[in-house]
Amino acid sequence: MKSENGQKNLLSSGLGWILGVPLFLILVLPGFALVLSAGLSRVWAAFLDPAFLEAAALSLTSSMLALVLILLSGTPLAWWLARSPSGLSRGIEMILDLPIILPPAVVGIGLLQAFGRSGIMGEFLAAVGLNLPFSFMAVVMAQVVIAAPFYLRSATVAFRNADRDLEDVAKTLGHSPVQIFFRVVLPLCRRGLMAGALLAWARALGEFGATLLFAGNMPGVTQTLPLAIFSTLERDVHLAIAMSLLLLALALLLLALLRRFEKDPAGGNR
Amino acid sequence: MNCWEVQIECLKGDFHLQVELSGGLRPMALIGANGSGKSTILRGVLGLETLKRAFVRVGDHILHDSKKSCCVPVEDRNLAYLPQGLGLFPHMNVAENILFADRSNTLTLADLMDGEHSTTVENLKIKPLLHRRPEELSAGECQKVALARVMIQKPQLVLLDEPASALDILARREVREVLSEQLSDLGIPSILVTHDFRDVRDLAADIAYLKEGKVEKVGSADGFPGSEGDEFLNEFFAQP
Numbered sequence: 001m002k003s004e005n006g007q008k009n010l011l012s013s014g015l016g017w018i019l020g021v022p023l024f025l026i027l028v029l030p031g032f033a034l035v036l037s038a039g040l041s042r043v044w045a046a047f048l049d050p051a052f053l054e055a056a057a058l059s060l061t062s063s064m065l066a067l068v069l070i071l072l073s074g075t076p077l078a079w080w081l082a083r084s085p086s087g088l089s090r091g092i093e094m095i096l097d098l099p100i101i102l103p104p105a106v107v108g109i110g111l112l113q114a115f116g117r118s119g120i121m122g123e124f125l126a127a128v129g130l131n132l133p134f135s136f137m138a139v140v141m142a143q144v145v146i147a148a149p150f151y152l153r154s155a156t157v158a159f160r161n162a163d164r165d166l167e168d169v170a171k172t173l174g175h176s177p178v179q180i181f182f183r184v185v186l187p188l189c190r191r192g193l194m195a196g197a198l199l200a201w202a203r204a205l206g207e208f209g210a211t212l213l214f215a216g217n218m219p220g221v222t223q224t225l226p227l228a229i230f231s232t233l234e235r236d237v238h239l240a241i242a243m244s245l246l247l248l249a250l251a252l253l254l255l256a257l258l259r260r261f262e263k264d265p266a267g268g269n270r
Numbered sequence: 271m272n273c274w275e276v277q278i279e280c281l282k283g284d285f286h287l288q289v290e291l292s293g294g295l296r297p298m299a300l301i302g303a304n305g306s307g308k309s310t311i312l313r314g315v316l317g318l319e320t321l322k323r324a325f326v327r328v329g330d331h332i333l334h335d336s337k338k339s340c341c342v343p344v345e346d347r348n349l350a351y352l353p354q355g356l357g358l359f360p361h362m363n364v365a366e367n368i369l370f371a372d373r374s375n376t377l378t379l380a381d382l383m384d385g386e387h388s389t390t391v392e393n394l395k396i397k398p399l400l401h402r403r404p405e406e407l408s409a410g411e412c413q414k415v416a417l418a419r420v421m422i423q424k425p426q427l428v429l430l431d432e433p434a435s436a437l438d439i440l441a442r443r444e445v446r447e448v449l450s451e452q453l454s455d456l457g458i459p460s461i462l463v464t465h466d467f468r469d470v471r472d473l474a475a476d477i478a479y480l481k482e483g484k485v486e487k488v489g490s491a492d493g494f495p496g497s498e499g500d501e502f503l504n505e506f507f508a509q510p
Contacts, residue, residue: 168318169357171344173423174373183370187361 034248038241046242054220055228056246062136062224063204066143070200074151075193079181081152082159093156100149107145108213115141115214138215139222143204151200158192159185195261202254205247273459274427278314279323280307287311287483297453297460299470302480303502308463311480312429315461316351317344328426328459350425350458352433356416358404364415365400371423390421394452409437410444417452428453430462434469446472467491467509479503 009016046052081093099107113119115132125132132138162185170180186193208226215222217231225243233240275292287307291298300308313319315326317333324341326334328349333342351357358367365379368391382391382400391397394414404412413433420428434445450472453460464470470477470491477494479487481502487494494507 163355165353165355165357166359168313168316168344169351169353170359170370171318172316172347172349172351172425173371173419174345174348175370176345184359188359190361 031248034241034244038245039238042238043242043245046236046239047246049239049242051219051228051232052239052243055223055225055243058136058139058220058223059205059225062139063143063201063207066140066147066204067197067201069140069144070148070151070204071197074148075155078152078155079159081156093152096152097149099145100153104146104207104209105213108142108210111138111142111145111210111214133214134216134218134222136215136221139211139224142210142214143207146207146210147200147204150203151196154196154199155189155193158189158196161192162188191261195258198254198258198261202251205250274328274461275325276311276315276327277323277325278311278321280310280314280319280321282310285483289480289483289485291478291485291488293459293461293476295457295459297462297473297475299473299475299477300461300463300480301465301470301477301506302486306480307483308480309431312351312431312461312463315427316349316429317342317347331426348423348425350420350423350428352416352420352428352430354432354436356412356433358412358415358419360404363401363403364396364407367404367415368400368419368422371419373423377422387422390418394418408444409434409441410448413445413448414452417448417456420458421456425458428456428458428460430460430464432463432465435465442466443468449473465506467506 081089112133115121166184167180170184206226211224212227217223217227225247229240229243272292273294277290280287287310289311300311302308310319314321323336324334332340333347365382369377381387396414396418399411434442446469453473476490478485
């Protein structure tokens with residue numbers, strides 16, 4: 001194989017192929033295997049299984065709620081991170097990225113230590129009658145913590161790259177900061193914001209470790225699809241595969257949408 | 271009386287800008303090397319820059335007087351700003367871009383099509399473009415749309431910051447032609463930052479030459495006083 005300018009590259013040596021192909025296979029084979037191993041009739045039956053429907057409904061409602069919370073609170077926070085002239089915002093931006101790198105189990109323990117009964121907020125929460133751990137809200141909170149950094153990153157970059165001249169022009173045309181934010185900045189940054197929201201939602205859907213530790217694995221209360229896959233695997237492989245297929249289909253859909261939005265991350269700035 | 275007068279002092283790190291300028295209906299071109307303070311002056315007049323001291327008057331309106339601690343906010347100054355790329359909003363079509371300048375928020379597409387503002391749109395020959403996005407327009411058409419927006423805004427002063435600098439040479443000529451035809455008809459004074467002598471010539475603009483934050487010379491384009499010996503001015507006027 002020759003590159004465009006006719007020079008030999010790494011791939012043409014054969015060594016590149018030998019080294020590269022195994023990774024390619026290990027990346028795509030699991031997905032193929034899932035599709036191939038799923039007997040159509042048994043998967044269909046699994047889709048109608050109450051355990052499946054319960055977990056799927058819980059996953060969708062909790063991740064959607066998490067996404068709404070992330071958008072509502074994350075958008076103004078990302079705006080501040082992008083536009084604050086103080087050095088403080090840069091430091092905070094770094095800290096907020098932490099859950100991306102941190103093992104989810106560590107996030108789960110951290111959530112317990114913060115909001116658990118013996119956690120630092122425990123007494124306060126007990127006083128107002130809130131018991132967060134091992135509840136539906138705990139599922140949502142775990143997803144918010146794990147997924148929000150993906151939205152924050154994407155939104156901060158979008159806000160930072162938005163054309164300031166256009167905001168200045170909107171000011172000279174007599175518009176208030178709030179009007180400018182909604183009529184100029186948000187539309188200009190929509191691609192970056194959408195891409196971030198999709199990534200965050202995908203991450204929330206797949207959340208496992210932090211949820212398991214902070215919210216537990218109770219069917220119908222805190223058992224989301226990933227947890228249900230973990231629990232069903234021993235009992236009913238086909239049910240676990242059906243659940244996995246749903247998540248795979250959602251992931252492919254999100255990936256297709258992401259590609260559309262990520263072509264031009266700053267969004268519409270030409 | 272002059273249409274506008276500007277006294278600005280601004281400190282940015284090592285850079286110290288201190289200028290006094292005034293002008294009539296004739297456009298004023300600010301020229302000078304990069305970092306001489308041209309854009310800072312425009313942004314200062316617009317109210318987008320933090321200034322140490324300033325007096326800005328446009329028409330009868332005092333927009334900034336640091337002695338009396340009076341500083342009109344940007345959105346209430348009613349000045350038009352055409353930055354690099356002309357400041358058209360890419361997510362709005364031409365009509366929406368123009369109507370965005372309507373402070374009362376009462377004008378509609380119908381007013382542009384056949385109402386009181388249809389002559390603006392017709393004179394600029396942009397009626398067929400009203401539903402297009404800026405990305406589908408030529409440079410000259412974009413300039414016309416930006417000017418139509420200025421006409422709806424009815425500002426007291428138009429500030430242009432190298433509006434055509436990002437364009438190729440043919441597109442620049444198109445923009446320059448539109449500007450020189452329309453800007454004088456507007457009857458609104460203007461200040462523009464430019465690196466192109468042809469802008470100055472075609473707009474019959476006065477020139478203010480800035481050097482290191484000071485106004486070095488002011489004059490009209492013909493026989494700009496004492497350009498000999500100054501490398502920047504020699505190069506500027508040597509352009510075809």
